[in-house]
Amino acid sequence: MGAIIKVATVNAEPVWFDLQGTVKRTNELIKEAYEKGAELIGFPEVFVPGYPPWIWTNAADFDRNVQYHKNSLSYDSPEFKSIIETIKKYPIHVVLGFSERDNGSLYISQCIIDNTGEVVLKRRKFKPTHVERVIWGDATVRDLNTVVTLNFREAGPVEVGCLSCWEHMQPLLTYNSATQHEKIHIGSWPIVNDLDGIACLTKDGFYCIARTYASQTQSFYLFSSQLGTSFLTESLPDVEITKYFEQGASCSTVFAPDGTQLVPNAPSDYDGVIICDLDMDKIIEQKNLVDIVGHYSRPDMFSLSHNDANVDHVHK
Numbered sequence: 168m169g170a171i172i173k174v175a176t177v178n179a180e181p182v183w184f185d186l187q188g189t190v191k192r193t194n195e196l197i198k199e200a201y202e203k204g205a206e207l208i209g210f211p212e213v214f215v216p217g218y219p220p221w222i223w224t225n226a227a228d229f230d231r232n233v234q235y236h237k238n239s240l241s242y243d244s245p246e247f248k249s250i251i252e253t254i255k256k257y258p259i260h261v262v263l264g265f266s267e268r269d270n271g272s273l274y275i276s277q278c279i280i281d282n283t284g285e286v287v288l289k290r291r292k293f294k295p296t297h298v299e300r301v302i303w304g305d306a307t308v309r310d311l312n313t314v315v316t317l318n319f320r321e322a323g324p325v326e327v328g329c330l331s332c333w334e335h336m337q338p339l340l341t342y343n344s345a346t347q348h349e350k351i352h353i354g355s356w357p358i359v360n361d362l363d364g365i366a367c368l369t370k371d372g373f374y375c376i377a378r379t380y381a382s383q384t385q386s387f388y389l390f391s392s393q394l395g396t397s398f399l400t401e402s403l404p405d406v407e408i409t410k411y412f413e414q415g416a417s418c419s420t421v422f423a424p425d426g427t428q429l430v431p432n433a434p435s436d437y438d439g440v441i442i443c444d445l446d447m448d449k450i451i452e453q454k455n456l457v458d459i460v461g462h463y464s465r466p467d468m469f470s471l472s473h474n475d476a477n478v479d480h481v482h483k
Contacts, residue, residue: 168446168448169322169447169448169449170319170321170322170323170447170448171321171322171444171445171446171447172207172319172321172322172325172351172444172445172447173203173204173205173206173444173445174205174206174207174208174209174351174387174389174421174442174443174445175200175203175205175207175208175440175441175442175443176208176209176353176390176419176420176421176441176443177208177210177214177419177439177440177441178391178394178417178418178419178438178439178440178441179192179196179211179393179438179439179440180393180394180395180396180398180399180415180438181214181216181217181393182216182217183216183217183399183402183403184216184217184219184234184235184238185216185238186215186216186237186239186240186246187246189214189215189216189217190215190240190246190247190249190250193215193253193263194249194250196208196210196440197253197254197261198253198256198257199439200440200442201257201259202257203440203442204442205440205442206259206260206320207259207260207261207262207389208259208261208262209353209354209355209389209391210261210262210263210264210265210353210355210391211264211356211357211392211393211419212264212275212331212332212355212357212392212393213265213266213275213357214264214265214355214393215239215240215263215264215265216235216238216239216240216265216266217393217399218358218393218412219232219235220358220399220403220406220409220412220413221403221406221408222298222299222301223298223411223412224406224409225406226298226301226302227301231406232301232302235273235302236268236273236302239265239268239273240265240267240268241267241268241269242267242278242286242289250263251280251284251286252284254282254283254284255283255284258282258283259282260279260280260282260317261279261280262278262279262327262329262355262389263277263279263280264276264277264355264391267291272304273302273303273304274291274292274303274304274306275292275295275299275303275331275332276289276290276291277289277290277291277292277329277330277331277353277355279317279329281317282317287317288312288313288314288329290306290309290310290313290329291306291310292306292331292332292334293305293306293311293337293340294334296333307478308473308475308478311343312347313328313329313330313343313344313347313349314326314327314328314344314347314348314349315327315328325447326347326348326349326350326351327349327350327351327353328344328347328349328352328353328386329352329353329354329355330352330354330355331354331355331356332354332355332356332357333376335376335380336367339471341384342471343471344384345383345384345459345460346460349384349386350386350387351386351387351389352380352381352384352386352387352389353389353391354380354388354389354390354391355391356373356390356391356392356418357393357412357415358393358395358399358412358415359373359393359415359416359418360395360410360411360412360416361418362410362411364410364411368411369411370416370418373390373392373418374390374418374428377390377422378422378428379426381423381424381425381426382424382425382453383459384459385424385453385454386424386450387421387422387423387445387450388421388422389421389443390419390420390421391419392415392418392419393415394416394417394437395412395413396414396415396436399413399415400413416432417434417435417436417437418432419432419433419441420441421443421445423449424449424450424452424453425453430442430443
């Protein structure tokens, strides 16, 4: 057995579309993970302030879109500062998923905050999915930096990265993270439903994507998703919600570098963090079999290039 890293993945419900309430819940979950001995915690996609399901049935609901904008999180806000202060009090590495408010625009964002409270990575979802494009903007080439090195007590420096939801459907993004030698991956997902339907919008489909990512990159995969209960439908009493986002199951879990599920799903009403010990030797074991940016690669035949296009509005 190699060095062990205890991690936490969030399986929780936001305080729907309430910035202050959800940040308070975020701080509680950070404290819970720390007190359970975890050194790293991963949050779902746009956990702050929750995923807006009305966009799938009425994307032009301007009143709700305005309120969602006002309840999204900005880096210079007192709410974000409170998260930093919580991490300083309960030292743990945090991968936060949130709707980022940047002046007049919103982005599906993730950031990695180390256990000293320093923001060491900021990134945005490269392309919002389908109707998500109505309220959220695109990333830039800067957001291809998806991995940073964090220090852990027993394992020392370890590469940790993140992507959101259907970014995991993009083979080039998977390869991009692999080239950064990612070892622990946080996959941030919205509400996940285990009903029958279009497979790629259900738990089975999402798990298939996550297992593939883990086995292709030989990384541990922390699957983090939002719990959806009657509180969600009560917060949107006059909205017809598509069945895929009406109620979220307890789906957060952890996958090993070979795709094995390491922890069972929590009870359907569980709201909290799921803890798992990662044996880092399992990565070496899988890399011995396949390393898509190492011995099992052919860069002389196939390679990835980044287009460093202009991303600034003003040049002086």
